[in-house]
Amino acid sequence: MSNNKIELPAPAPEHCPGTESTEAGNAAACEGCPNQKICSSATPKGPDPDVAVIAEKLQNVKRKILVLSGKGGVGKSTVTSMLARGLASLTKSTQNEDNDVNEEVNVGVLDIDLCGPSLPRIFGVEGEQVHQSGSGWSPVYVEDNLSLMSAGFLLPSLDSAVIWRGPKKNGLIKQLLRDVDWGEGDLDYLIVDTPPGTGDEHLSITQYMRDAKLDGAIIVTTPQEIALLDVRKQISFCRKVDLPILGIIENMSGFVCPSCKFESNILPSSTGGAEKLCQDTGLRLLGKIPLDPTIGQFCDEGKNIFREKEDSVVVKEYLSIVKTIFCQLSV
Secondary structure: OOOOOOOOOOOOOOOOOOOOOOOOOOHHHHOOOOOOOOOHHHOOOOOOHHHHHHHHHOOOEEEEEEEEOOOOOOOHHHHHHHHHHHHHOOEEEEEOOOOEEEEEOOEEEEEOOOOOOOHHHHOOOOOOOOEEEOOEEEOEEEEOOEEEEEHHHHOOOOOOOOOOOHHHHHHHHHHHHHHEOOOOOOEEEEEEEOOOOOOHHHHHHHHHOOOOOOOEEEEEEOOOHHHHHHHHHHHHHHHHOOOOEEEEEEOOOOEEOOOOOOEEOOOOOOOOHHHHHHHHHOOOEEEEOOOOHHHHHHHHHOOOHHHHOOOOHHHHHHHHHHHHHHHHHHO
16 A cells, blocks of 8 residues: 555444544443544543643743634635734833833744645745754744744655644644743734634644633635635634634735726625624624735745835735734733
């Protein structure tokens, strides 16, 4: 058999209790099952001691945000990078012994999209090495106040694929949360970029960060109904795991021709888009990001659009969004 073939699980016996059953992991219920080695129900459920370790590791991180998308291809990683750069461009007022001073906002980004870690390229730090010390892995610094940790830094080459089952993925996610040293100073924001869907990685990150007190999730979508269908599933997931939703961002929302200024809806919102979804679900619409080829260019080149295109509509919209998030979480 070729090494690159996927091993499919054997049919479960009729008495299989299912992974969500209270009988899952019971020796009598799982005895003789051919899938015990790959089924989570065969693992006894007990308190994970690393949950407390992760909470202690992240105790100096003031705000922790997940970026989610029900569907792939909606620009979630791009939005993550823009939110991080936008927050890092803000200043906060702090008080010392003499007077109030303005300080930079310190932002860390954790990329747990293990099969498609694109943030190193987007931030312009592709190929950088992660250093390990007694205090853990050191993230790669994009700016003085913006750092990134990604599984992409741990791969042997840029073309290497991560072909892992759930348990191994979960183990790396736990290690990234537990062993990354975000520095001696307090981190104001930790933004976690997740893969699409509502799978293992999402369950793991919410469970591992249970005691670390996640502040909430930002959900990214595009205007068309095919994307909103999956966003509704993502909203359901968040509510089932008691994860607050900070709001929804509609990405690729219209296109304005740079030559004639004519506005087109490349991805038409046949059912009202994110705005109608927010009205139906009672969630906040954080903003609508227009489709701009400049974003793709800057992401490919790893450049900071906030510095070079300060007057663009996209930058102004992102700054409005990050200021809303900043004020929302500063209360």
